[in-house]
Amino acid sequence: MNDEKLAGGEERIKTAREPDREQPPAPAHHFHCEVNELYHPEDAGRHLGALLTDLGERNLYDAAAQCNRCGYCETSCPTYMLTGRETISARGRNQFVRMLVEGRAKNIADAEESLSTCLLCGACSSACYAKVPTPDIVLEGRRALTGYGENFFARAAVAGLLNAPRLFAFWLKLAYLAKKTGLPRLAARMGLYDFLGMPGLAEAESSVENTPLRFASELLRKDAELRPEGRRQAGWAYFAPCGPNYLFTEVALATVRVLKKSSGAGVFIDNQCCGLMAHNYGRLEDAREFARRNIARYEELKAELGEFPVIADCSSCAAFMKSYEQLFTSDEAWRPRAAAFAAAVKDILEFIPPGKAGHAAPAAAAKAGRVTYHDSCRACHGQGIRVEPRAVLRKLAGKQYRELPESDWCCGGAGAFAFTQPELSRQVLDRKLRNIASVQADTVVVGATSCLAQINSGLRAAYPSARAVHYSVFLDEVTREK
Ligand code: SF4
Ligand code: SF4
Numbered sequence: 001m002n003d004e005k006l007a008g009g010e011e012r013i014k015t016a017r018e019p020d021r022e023q024p025p026a027p028a029h030h031f032h033c034e035v036n037e038l039y040h041p042e043d044a045g046r047h048l049g050a051l052l053t054d055l056g057e058r059n060l061y062d063a064a065a066q067c068n069r070c071g072y073c074e075t076s077c078p079t080y081m082l083t084g085r086e087t088i089s090a091r092g093r094n095q096f097v098r099m100l101v102e103g104r105a106k107n108i109a110d111a112e113e114s115l116s117t118c119l120l121c122g123a124c125s126s127a128c129y130a131k132v133p134t135p136d137i138v139l140e141g142r143r144a145l146t147g148y149g150e151n152f153f154a155r156a157a158v159a160g161l162l163n164a165p166r167l168f169a170f171w172l173k174l175a176y177l178a179k180k181t182g183l184p185r186l187a188a189r190m191g192l193y194d195f196l197g198m199p200g201l202a203e204a205e206s207s208v209e210n211t212p213l214r215f216a217s218e219l220l221r222k223d224a225e226l227r228p229e230g231r232r233q234a235g236w237a238y239f240a241p242c243g244p245n246y247l248f249t250e251v252a253l254a255t256v257r258v259l260k261k262s263s264g265a266g267v268f269i270d271n272q273c274c275g276l277m278a279h280n281y282g283r284l285e286d287a288r289e290f291a292r293r294n295i296a297r298y299e300e301l302k303a304e305l306g307e308f309p310v311i312a313d314c315s316s317c318a319a320f321m322k323s324y325e326q327l328f329t330s331d332e333a334w335r336p337r338a339a340a341f342a343a344a345v346k347d348i349l350e351f352i353p354p355g356k357a358g359h360a361a362p363a364a365a366a367k368a369g370r371v372t373y374h375d376s377c378r379a380c381h382g383q384g385i386r387v388e389p390r391a392v393l394r395k396l397a398g399k400q401y402r403e404l405p406e407s408d409w410c411c412g413g414a415g416a417f418a419f420t421q422p423e424l425s426r427q428v429l430d431r432k433l434r435n436i437a438s439v440q441a442d443t444v445v446v447g448a449t450s451c452l453a454q455i456n457s458g459l460r461a462a463y464p465s466a467r468a469v470h471y472s473v474f475l476d477e478v479t480r481e482k
Contacts, residue, residue: 045285047140049330054131057329060140061101067094067132073124078410078428079117087114090124090134097141108145115141117424119417120280121410122381136326143282158278158286161242165272169215169246216245216252217270226256226268228301234308236266236351237301239294241317242273243449244470251449254476255313255348261479262356269297269310275327276320280416284327291324292334295341309346313472315448318347319382349379349447349471350388354395358479368478369442371397374432374455374468375408376448385447389471393445396478402439409435411446413454429458437463444468 051063058066073090074080080089087096087110096114099105120135128134160168217240220226228234236259244252259266275290298310312318322345324338373393379385386408394401412418412428432455436444444459446452446468455468469477 046282047143047284048136048326049328050326051133051136051140052323052326052329053133060137061098063133064094064098064101064137066130067091067098067128067134068130069095070129072129073127073134076123076127078119078121078123078412078431079424082424082427082431088117090128090132093118093138093141094132094134097137100141100144111141112145115145117421119377119410119412119414119428121377121414123377123408123410126381126408139280139282143284146282158281158283161273161277162286162289214249216240216249217268219249219253220256220268221270223256223268225260225265228267228304231265231267231305234267234301234305235264236311237269237298237308238266239269239271239274239310239312239317239321239345241312241314241449242277243314243317243452248449248452248470251313251452251470251472254470255311255472258348258352258472258475259311261358262352266308266311267301267305269294269301271297274312274317274321276317279320279327288327288334291321291327291338291341294321295324295334295337298341298344299337308344309351310341310344311346311348311351313348313447313470314450315347315349315376315379315382315385316450318345319378321345322383347379347383347385347447350383350385352392352475353388354391357392357395357475360396360398360478361481364478364480365397365400368397368400368474370400370402370440371443371445371474372402372404372436372439372441373407374404374411374436374444374446374451376446376451377408377410377414379447380408389445389447392475396475402441404441404444405435405438406431407435411451411454411458413448413450418450418454418457425454429454430462433458433462436466441466443474445471445474447471 047060050057050059053063053066055066067090069091071091077089080086080092086092093114096105096111100111105111115138118135118138120138122135124134125131157168220238220240226238238252238256238259240252244255256266256268272290272293274294275287278284278290279287302308310321312321322342324342325335328334328338371393373390375386379389409432410428411432412425414425418425418429436455436459442465444455444466446455447470449470452468452470459466459468
């Protein structure tokens, strides 16, 4: 039996469910202070007014206190399973935040490590009977500890997307042009990113193979069939998340083709970023502004076209937009508008029933080979989507479909996690790759663009005969004759 000290000096005893392994000695920290000096819940701009949990609306303390430390989620948590460390499990993280609010946390460095290593995957919440929203609790703790996304890169990226999206797109294209010259790779080989203290940039550069010089929104605006003008209704509206818009253009175009084939006429909503990046960096006011603009755009179209579902093809963004109401719990005017918008959002993974997915073309099905499905965290844990995409894939792939062991084990991409925690991310990814190899898959279907980049980056290095494809691209390719 091992004891482990949490931040407030409290000791706990491991349960029988936990791996019995030696703990590394706790690092010595000399920095002691009342951490709750950093937590200002009255600052509504910088913190959520309340968390919308399965047990009702809760303040941060009560949400964290819902964790009764039963440990039932421990074996679902990738960071705990890989390290055996209580402080980087859901139970440990909820405990840190609780003590942070109480002012009993003593070590800022330990708290930062605990919260910054969370994948925000939500596997713990799926396993938890009390449905403790650990990812939201962790994000609130991070906002308090890391200064509300005020570092230069967070501010520049979010401000560019929010206030000057065309300029942002221009700079992105310049960066992509530079990538095509091979300069970033050369910089990585020379250790320049390490020298600059940004080793994560080398990981980011290597994870994406081809970068587009025309973005999806530019192409979709030119598609006359997708314009709302002169229309009286729409079967759907396509929302282009930043991944498909700026990086995986082929995903956005495939989604629109699949929607046209399966669901008739629709429109392009010509949206802004959903705000997830601002939200996760700690810039809540910016996230709210992105949300307000998207809600207003939706309402404008709804006035012209009546009710329609808003379809997004990145599960992280779809899950976040479904939670827009949580951004406005202290805002009576925007809260119902956010809730109405959230109710209209659908992930492409859940939108197309098997009967409307078409039929597999024999040559395309043969090319896809053995097909398996990876549950993106924000699809299965964030939105409860598991059955719908499998029903479609089983129909299209037939006997070539294989169920992936531990399909809801995170791939380690988790937004920027692969760049901020490269070593832990690699370990999480390795287990995913071993599972893919165990079913000898040729095609791994995913629903989020960060999974697409992460799994393909791993497959290229360790299992190059397989490839990860986005769900929309798979549906589009496999049903295409010729
Ligand atoms: S998060 Fe839920 S399952 Fe995990 S220890 Fe807390 S109460 Fe138990
Ligand atoms: S969100 Fe994922 S990494 Fe974070 S505590 Fe829960 S299971 Fe662990």
